[in-house]
Amino acid sequence: MSKQTDRLNVDRREALQFVGGGVVAALLAGTLATEAKADMKLVNKAINRLVGDGAMKEGRIKLDLPDIAENGRTVPVGVTVESPMTDGDHVKSLHLFAEKNPAADVASIHFSPAMGEAKAALRMRLGGTQNVIAVAEMSDGSLYTSKQQVKVTIGGCGG
């Protein structure tokens, strides 16, 4: 939405522009909703390829991402998965996906009980404001997922 929505004192011209903007925004929201579905399709495809189509539960994954990234070329991301990290019960892998990048895959991180805790950090590229999705595979085969939106002011792909 335009900046004008933040203003408290609007004169007639601005008020009219705002109404017009509202109509455009409503139309845009419609197209964006269908786009978001298409984006998730790519992510879901990537998830199916890596871990299969088993049921995923929410939780256990903590994503440490900025709410707003000033530069999409390098966005820090930290991941922690709750797990005792013993030989019998640990996190095997965590896969990271970006919904709106040219390709959904970002990284697959492979943990081992020798780490003591399932914690890692890296820096990724984000081509625009979007959701970052994580899927963790546990040693017993169960799957967990989590996602977080990052607002990007300068894109990171191409250019």
Next chain:
Amino acid sequence: MAKPKPRVRVPKKAKKGDIVTIKTLISHKMETGQRKNKKTGEKIPRHIINKFAANFNGKQVFASDWHPAIAANPYMAFSFKAEESGEFEFTWTDDKNETFSKKAKMTVA
């Protein structure tokens, strides 16, 4: 491109049972394959490091597969539980199957 230079930060000493953080960095452009040469309009071929692995005393303890969405000069940090003294060996592998590696010792008391 200049030869990739790996850099690692491993604590020299650690107390047995402590969880330490291992930080690694390698200089690499991580060419995505999406960019075009501005003059000719031709696509610049993809050339990234697609695999990172960390071994401790010869056994793999951590690994990661990377895609073009990994930022240039890739940084990777992870936790490790200090149980015994030994040596880490970090290996990065790129699209041309070239490998770069670095070793670091850690003493556990």
